[in-house]
Amino acid sequence: VRLAAPLLSGLLFAVGLGVAGMTLPENVLAFRTRARTQR
Amino acid sequence: MPDSTILAPLFGGVLIGTSALLLLWLGGRIAGVSGIVGGLFAAPPNDRGWRLAFLAGLGLGGAALLAFDPAALPTELPAPWPVIVLGGLLVGFGSRGANGCTSGHGVCGLGRRSPRSLVAVLVFMTTGIFAAQVMRPLLMGGAS
Numbered sequence: 001v002r003l004a005a006p007l008l009s010g011l012l013f014a015v016g017l018g019v020a021g022m023t024l025p026e027n028v029l030a031f032r033t034r035a036r037t038q039r
Numbered sequence: 040m041p042d043s044t045i046l047a048p049l050f051g052g053v054l055i056g057t058s059a060l061l062l063l064w065l066g067g068r069i070a071g072v073s074g075i076v077g078g079l080f081a082a083p084p085n086d087r088g089w090r091l092a093f094l095a096g097l098g099l100g101g102a103a104l105l106a107f108d109p110a111a112l113p114t115e116l117p118a119p120w121p122v123i124v125l126g127g128l129l130v131g132f133g134s135r136g137a138n139g140c141t142s143g144h145g146v147c148g149l150g151r152r153s154p155r156s157l158v159a160v161l162v163f164m165t166t167g168i169f170a171a172q173v174m175r176p177l178l179m180g181g182a183s
Binding site: 004009013014020030 | 047048050051052053054055056057058061062065068070084088089090092094095096097098101102111112135139142144166175179
């Protein structure tokens with residue numbers, strides 16, 4: 001637990017940042033472009 | 040990934056908050072990333088393991104996200120690299136001077152109702168919004 005907790009915490013932190021960052025204008029644009037090309 | 044400007048930050052924020060809560064509950068530590076990194080060089084050797092584990096988790100989380108959805112992370116620099124280096128230096132000086140960064144003051148400090156964190160967040164958010172409004176049009180040709 002001594003190292004597992006900070007490891008899991010860091011992992012969640014990075015995924016949270018990445019998911020929240022999806023709404024940055026350039027990322028939303030990239031997502032929409034990709035979704036359009038996949039359709 | 041949800042194609043929504045509300046769901047993504049909501050879900051991401053819940054994950055970040057859960058991460059901070061987990062570290063505080065199970066480890067009794069504050070999830071302030073700049074402090075965790077800074078402590079690697081200043082803390083005694085027996086206080087470095089959890090810091091390295093947290094930073095390894097950060098790297099693993101980024102890698103997992105990249106593997107799951109490559110578009111989730113930017114692949115190109117949003118600005119010329121000297122500007123990014125300068126920005127990083129300014130953030131580094133600022134966060135060490137304020138004794139914390141967006142995670143330490145913004146996530147954990149506000150969550151703990153710390154007055155000095157509230158002051159720090161108000162100052163760096165105001166300055167950041169102003170700098171973004173001035174710099175982004177200059178760097179990205181008017182896009183915002």
